[in-house]
Amino acid sequence: MWIKCFKFFLFRKSLFLFSVLMTVVLDAQITFKIVELPRNTNQNPKLFLASNLNNWNPNDSQFEFKKDSEGSLILTIPTPSQKVEYKITQGNWETAEDSPNRTLEVSNSSKTVELKIQNWTQPKEKKHTAASNVKILSENFKIPQLNTTRKIWIYLPPDYEKSNKKYPVIYMHDGQNLFDEFTSFSGEWSVDETLNEIFSETGESAIVIGIDNGGETRLAEYSPWNNEKYKTKGEGNLYLEFLTKNLKPYIDKTYRTQKQASKTLVMGSSMGGLISLYASVKYPTVFGKAGIFSPAFWFVSKDLKAYLNKNKSNLKNSKFYFVAGKNEDETMAPEIETVNESLLKKSVPEKNIVVKIDEDGTHSENYWKRELKQALIWLLK
Known part of the structure; x- marks a missing residue:
């Protein structure tokens, strides 16, 4: 009898120690x-x-x-x-x-x-670097869905004023970082210089609409779902409602645009990459192509996977261009591959997806700037 009691005691003690260890781990x-x-x-x-x-x-x-x-x-x-x-x-x-x-x-x-910490970087004098064909469309364009306003940038092709052509339109997030070093927080993409270069080489171009992020509200506005860990209430659906119901109709009415989905692109990096993918899947008849740079899929990984699995959108004509680097978060490339597999299962032709993972790629504007030209040439084909 005492042997059984002793064994039971050892079992209880082991269980207790295990629970303590688990508590320490957790x-x-x-x-x-x-x-x-x-x-x-x-x-x-x-x-x-x-x-x-x-x-x-x-x-x-x-x-x-x-x-x-x-x-x-x-x-x-x-x-x-x-x-x-x-x-x-x-x-x-x-x-x-x-x-x-x-x-x-x-x-x-x-x-x-x-x-x-040995040294702080010394602030450099910033200069305005936007090309002459970049303008501020509005300093305070109304976003009724979010009860706020936002600065909107517009890039017009070099031949816009000299022709009657209609142009593809690219909607890009984080407008502060697209055209002008003066407004960027860690370097600009040089979208204007890149498109001007493409135009000089090929005669092709596009209108670009840059939407400033909301600073403190950036995570919320670029996330379709809540994130309890970061106390973020997802407002991505409201943000996209603004793009599709307010901003795009205004742009199509005011400028010479090619309105069809195959000529309407959405692009962004990090959280902007996340909302770009989501926009192209939720609104494939609006955004037919997406440029997705270093996407922050990790922020809502489970919700995103579930959404892609249950979403019934017809994506057979959609195109996706993914860019990321191996010097970013270690989950970046695997998350992109998971999304890629989901898109292929949803009948997106393999030829309509590019996944570019660079050995030297970093989570930075300089890297995205470097990769922009190749991405635009493919997406604008």
Whole structure:
């Protein structure tokens, strides 16, 4: 009898230890502690961790360092399930730490990471770089669905004023970063210079409509679904309702456009890549082609997969161009491949999909700028 009791005791003890270990794993945390700052740092700096965990937001309040009881600047987050790439910023990219991205391999145990920041980047004098055929369509175009307004840019082809031609239209997100270095936060795409170059070589071009992002509301507006972890209420459907019911009708009425879906493109990067894919799947009779650069599919991965599986849209005439780099988040390429397989299952012809994964590709405007010309030439065919 005592043997049975002893075995039962050992079983209960093992079960208890297992539960304790599981609790430790589930509650594991990473604490980032800043132990050294450059001499030119403000006396009471506001510092943030920008990373692949928060879509590289340089001033995310959920990733702001706070002083502990000893006066040290610390940030504690739950241990993520993926490798972390990150940088420390002072709230913007112009004054982030002047060094390559940091990386952190995660484990199931809690840890403290001590950070020494050697230098901050020095703000460079920005210049206006937009070409003469780029204009501001409106500083405050109304978005009734979101009860707000937004700055809208327009690029007109070099021969627009000299011809009666109608043109394809490209709708692009993050308008601040498309044409003008002065308004960009980490470099511009040079969309205008790229299209002017394509025109000089081929005579082909397109109208581009750039919609500024909403800053603090960017994650919400570019996500079709909620994300509880980042306390984001998805407003992507409202944003797309604005594009399809308000902005596109206005553009088609005001400018000489080719209105059909095969001549209407949607393009963006990161969260803009996510909403571009979603727009082309939800509204294939509006957006017939999509340029999807380094998409943040991870932000709503489960919802996106479920949506693609159940969506009944006819996509046999749609075209998709994916770009990403191996120096981005390690889930980037696999997520794109999963979406690619879903599109093929939905009868999208293989010839209508390009997936370009570059060994040296990074999550940056410079990389997207480099890849833009090749993408536009294919999408405008």
